[in-house]
Amino acid sequence: MADAIIDLQHVNIYQGDNLILQDVNLRVNAGEFVYLVGKTGSGKSSLLKTLYGELLLKEGEGTVAGFSLRQLDWKKVPFLRRKMGVVFQDFQLLTDRNVNDNLKFVLRATGWTDDKLMDEKIADVLDKVGLKAKGFKMPFELSGGEQQRIDIARALLNSPKLILADEPTGNLDPETSDEIMNLLFHISRDFNTAVVMATHDYIVVQKFPARMIRTERGRVIDNATIAIE
Ligand SMILES: Nc1ncnc2c1ncn2[C@@H]1O[C@H](COP(=O)(O)OP(=O)(O)OP(=O)(O)O)[C@@H](O)[C@H]1O
Numbered sequence: 331m332a333d334a335i336i337d338l339q340h341v342n343i344y345q346g347d348n349l350i351l352q353d354v355n356l357r358v359n360a361g362e363f364v365y366l367v368g369k370t371g372s373g374k375s376s377l378l379k380t381l382y383g384e385l386l387l388k389e390g391e392g393t394v395a396g397f398s399l400r401q402l403d404w405k406k407v408p409f410l411r412r413k414m415g416v417v418f419q420d421f422q423l424l425t426d427r428n429v430n431d432n433l434k435f436v437l438r439a440t441g442w443t444d445d446k447l448m449d450e451k452i453a454d455v456l457d458k459v460g461l462k463a464k465g466f467k468m469p470f471e472l473s474g475g476e477q478q479r480i481d482i483a484r485a486l487l488n489s490p491k492l493i494l495a496d497e498p499t500g501n502l503d504p505e506t507s508d509e510i511m512n513l514l515f516h517i518s519r520d521f522n523t524a525v526v527m528a529t530h531d532y533i534v535v536q537k538f539p540a541r542m543i544r545t546e547r548g549r550v551i552d553n554a555t556i557a558i559e
């Protein structure tokens with residue numbers, strides 16, 4: 331069997347005392363691309379938060395990128411995060427520094443110290459997202475699509491085997507959104523990186539077909555098909 335990068339068994343997910351998703355069973359293999367769809371408020375972000383350690387697992391068993399979610403505590407979360415990249419819809423670069431320095435800030439925060447290695451890594455991830463020439467730009471000099479690509483570059487800094495993306499195309503026009511999708515598919519395929527992407531955007535899902543799972547009535551449905559919400 332292929333290597334599982336995510337393996338959840340009989341997981342219950344809570345927000346406070348409210349049970350949001352029950353008996354979640356989910357396996358995602360290395361390099362796989364998976365859409366997470368479902369109505370607003372149905373638990374997509376809660377599921378992603380469980381996978382990146384923002385919501386701690388209390389019931390059920392789970393591993394993500396080799397980490398046991400049951401044994402996770404706040405001290406271990408940063409180590410889990412280093413194994414994955416997280417991309418959000420409304421991510422903001424620090425406005426007072428250029429792209430290179432934004433990325434360097436993240437590297438330092440995740441334990442990097444060698445300047446030369448950091449510069450090489452930054453050049454590498456900017457190249458991967460097609461923005462090699464933009465390292466010295468300030469955030470306000472970038473378009474929305476370029477900012478989103480920088481966010482993906484940020485997610486790639488620690489060479490993750492898993493990217494979790496929460497509506498990464500949410501604020502983008504259709505053309506820019508296609509660009510981001512092509513980039514995520516390319517990363518998944520060429521670097522064998524698994525991607526789990528929450529989205530509302532059925533146009534994107536139709537245009538870039540992949541495995542789909544759905545949050546619905548407190549459950550996660552595997553092998554979901556496109557349905558009008
Ligand atoms: N921080 C929180 N505290 C308490 N309840 C929360 C919190 N975040 C989300 N919830 C509740 O959990 C449920 C699932 O929310 P979640 O954000 O996971 O849904 P979603 O599918 O991501 O929705 P959307 O498509 O609008 O982003 C909702 O009922 C929401 O009100």
Ligand SMILES: [Mg+2]
Binds near residue numbers: 374375376496
């Ligand atoms: Mg959400």
